[in-house]
Each structure stands twice: as structure tokens, then as C-alpha cells.
Amino acid sequence: MSSMEIDLGLTFDNSYAEELEGFYVACQGDRAPSPELVKLNAPLAENIGLTNTDSGELATVFSGSDAPIGASSLAQVYAGHQFGGFTPQLGDGRALLLGEVLDKQGNRLDLQLKGSGPTTFSRRGDGKAVLGAVLREYIMSEAMHALNIPTTRALAVVTTGESIMRSQFLPGAVLTRIASSHLRVGTFQFFSARGEQDKVKQLADYAIARHYPELKESQQPYLDFICAVRDKQAELVAKWLLVGFVHGVMNTDNMTISGETIDYGPCAFVDNYDTNAVFSSIDEQGRYSYNNQPVIAQWNLARLAETLLPLINDDRDEAITQATEAVTGFWDKFHHFWLTGMRAKLGLSTAMETDLALCEQLLETMSGQEVDFTQLFRQLASDLASGNSESQTLFKDAEKFNLWRDSWLARLAQESLSTPDRVEMMNGVNPLYIPRNHLVEHAIDAAEQEGDLQPFEKLIAVLATPYTPQVDADDYAKPAPESFGRYTTYCGT
Secondary structure, three states, X not given: OOOOEEOOOXXXXXXXXXXXXXXXXXXXXXXXXXXXXXXXXXXXXXXXXXXXXXXXXXXXXXXXXXXXXXXXXXXXXXXXXXXXXXXXXXXXXXXXXXXXXXXXXXXXEEEEEEOEOOOOOOOOXXXXXXXXXXXXXXXXXXXXXXXXXXXXXXXXXXXXXXXXXXXXXXXXXXXXXXXXXOOEHHHHHHHHHOOOHHHHHHHHHHHHHHHOHHHOOOOOHHHHHHHHHHHHHHHHHHHXXXXXXXXXXXXXXXXXXXXXXXXXXXXXXXXXXXOOOOOEOOOOOOOOOOOOHHHHHHHHHHHHHHHHHHHHOOOHHHHHXXXXXXXXXXXXXXXXXXXXXXXXXXXXXOOOOOHHXXXXXXXXXXXXXXXXXHHHHHHHHHHHHHXXXXXXXXXXOOXXXXXXXXXXXXXXXXXXXXXXXXXXXXXXXXXXXXXXXHHHHHHHHHHHHHOOOHHHHHHHHHHOOOOOOOOOOXXXXXXXXXXXXXXXXXXXX
């Protein structure tokens, strides 16, 4: 148990703990031997009203050793389909929800520790995290935020003074993260699988009030709830594909009701465009590959809909029909968001029926050509600005690409937008810098093996403004050297 409470200056308002008894287990973090604050996200801290600047007190709170005043720390329970197989109880095995705070815009946010020790749901795990995994999530989540993609965010990194055994002994650490909530599809599945439909209803009412309050007056609030989550997830996954992001483990317990990206384990950005890109060591079938992500998002949405059938209609057959229609509508939403995003990436300021074919033809020309996904779109804008055609040098065989380029230029000629404005639009949505895998690994290795956080700090600084060229950052825009080889990530990393 914590020995003292520390004032962070935050105003907690813990609705989950107060309104959903039976949905969690009260829990405290382990006492860290020697906690040290190694990173605080100062702008995020200011936005949520964190006024305590004592690094020692922040370290004890963000390691889980002592509780902040107003906290009501707990571990949430949920279930989930993991790689298609259902596990009836998962839950926060190494995470503690300290409570909820309101930021300066009035948004309700979870404040959660990840890696602070075992909970009731740890399933024989040690509940700890190592520094590399914590830094990875910090890098990836903050990069996603800078790319305007809904995501949990990293508030702080604390080392604990422990050595944690994984494949070797590594420094222990705890991540403090912020989320709109940690409600997951798997949260609904847990109670539905137990036949506790009253709790499914209670959870749905809470989720609607917290995330979709406009639905409270709806004639069919639970059906509309599915549609609202559907739309958020369709937009989210479209944004992933538009920047080449592969989540890597889209289990139903990793799909949020809020539509935020969560749980950065075996995730990565593609260098060369590859529809079948997989980075997880255990995803041997490609279930969560780059191109399969919208398929899985719809599949996960169907699992959510199943838990809500009794609330949608007393007639089960009619409930299934209504829910099926809602889930099927995912594809129209996804294609809308994806095509809208692709138009922007290609500098199209208007919509024409031929645009879908133009976008798909570009991807087809990239397939198997070892074309750097991020570089190509930036180069297209540079070519427009200069009148050159350097983008063809990114292809092993540029014949098909050059034919596509002619079609693209002809399509642009049908619009009145000036070239400078078009280039500005393209560079505003096509990042120059992404968290390239070799840079992420270099930052992690330097921190874990040498105690050097400078590569991490530099990478974070560059990724904070991903669309704007920065001084001394040319190497951050380049793909990995050939010596880096095929990239593989592991669950827990």
C-alpha cells in the first residue's frame, strides 16, 4: 500500500470507479526501489493542469509507489479475442488507472500507469515494464499525435531502479499515459460472455454518456452507439493506412470505444510499401497485416455488436438484422475516409469519380517496387514545385509509374488550384518524418544499454513537427540502411 499521498495539482473526478462498481478491482502499484523521472511531457502536463514540478514526488507517483491526492487506483477487467481466439478474462495485468482528470478544454481523460506491478489480472506475469518498451510507446504515441491520428498519449517515463528479466536483465520503467478512456470492445465482451446483460447495459450507458452524449436522446441509442464506434474506427484505420502504420495486434481488447489508437506493442511504420507488411513475431498468418487492418476492424466491430444485441431489439432476429446493417456500413465509411485522405495526399482539391481508380493505380505501381511509402508522397510534391520528375528514381522499374504520373498531372490540370497552394496542401498531410524502425531501435538501445537518452530526445523533438523540414534532421527522413535487415517486433515491446 502507498504510504503517503502527493498533491499533483490535478482535480480528479473518478466516474469509472464511482459508477461502475464490479467492473474493476482496487489496486496499488509496487513500491519502486529508486524511482527517477527521466521524461515529462511538459506541454501535455500543462494542459491537464499538473502543477507539481518536484521531480522526486513526480517519480514516486508515476512509478506507482505513492498515490496522488484524489486518485482511486484500480485495474479494469475485460476479455478479448486474441488472434481470433476468445479469452474470457484478461484485464489490466500491468496497468493501474489512477483516475480521471479534466483538461483545460474540459475533456475527461484517464490517467494510467503501465508497468507498475502485478494486479489481479496479471495471469502469472510480473506486471512490470522495461525501459525500451516504455520508450517505444512514448515515441510511437506522441508521433501519432503529431500526425493528427487519435491516440493515447505519453505523459511521463520513470525508471524504477529495478532490473527486469526478459531475454536479459533490463532496466525497469513505468509509463504514464493519457486516454479519453480505456473502454475496449473486450470490456463489453467480458460481461456479455458471463451472461451479465445488466452490466453490459450499464457499461453501454456509461460509454454513451462519456463518449457519445448526443446519443442519449436517440430512439435507438445502442444501435446508434455501434454506428458511432464504427465511424470512429473507420476513420482511425484509414488514417493508419494513409501514413503506413501497422498496429500489429488488433485484438478486441486493443480496440477502443473512443476511436483512439491504444497499446503500442509490435507496431511499426512501413518503409517500402507492402500490402502484406507484418512486424509482429507471432503473426505468422498475417492476420494483422497492413492491408488487413480494415477487415479486422470490422470483425472487431461485429464482436461489439454481438454483445449489444439484447439491447437493440427484443426480437433477436430483428436485432441481428439491424446490427448487421450497421456493421456492414463500415466499408462505405472506411472508403470515404481513405479516399478523402488519398486525395489530399495527391494534391486533389476536388472530387471526381475517377479518383478512386487513380489512387488504386498508384498503389498498384508501388507494389513490389521497394518504394519508400513516406518518401514518395513528399517527392511528388517536390516534383510539382520544381517541375522535375525525381519521384521515378524511387522505383526499380518506373515505366508503369510514369504512365500513372501522366494521368495524375492530367487530373491536376482539371483544377484551378495554384501549384504553390497544392504543394503546401500535400506537404501538410504527407509527413517528412515518421518514427522509422531503425531510429526507434537506436534510441531504445542507447537508453537501455548505455543509459544515453539523447537519441530518444532528438527523435522525439523531430517527430513533434513531422511535416516541416528541420535543421540537421536529414537522416531522420531517410529509410533504414540495407544492413538493418527485416524488422521484427515482439509482444511486450
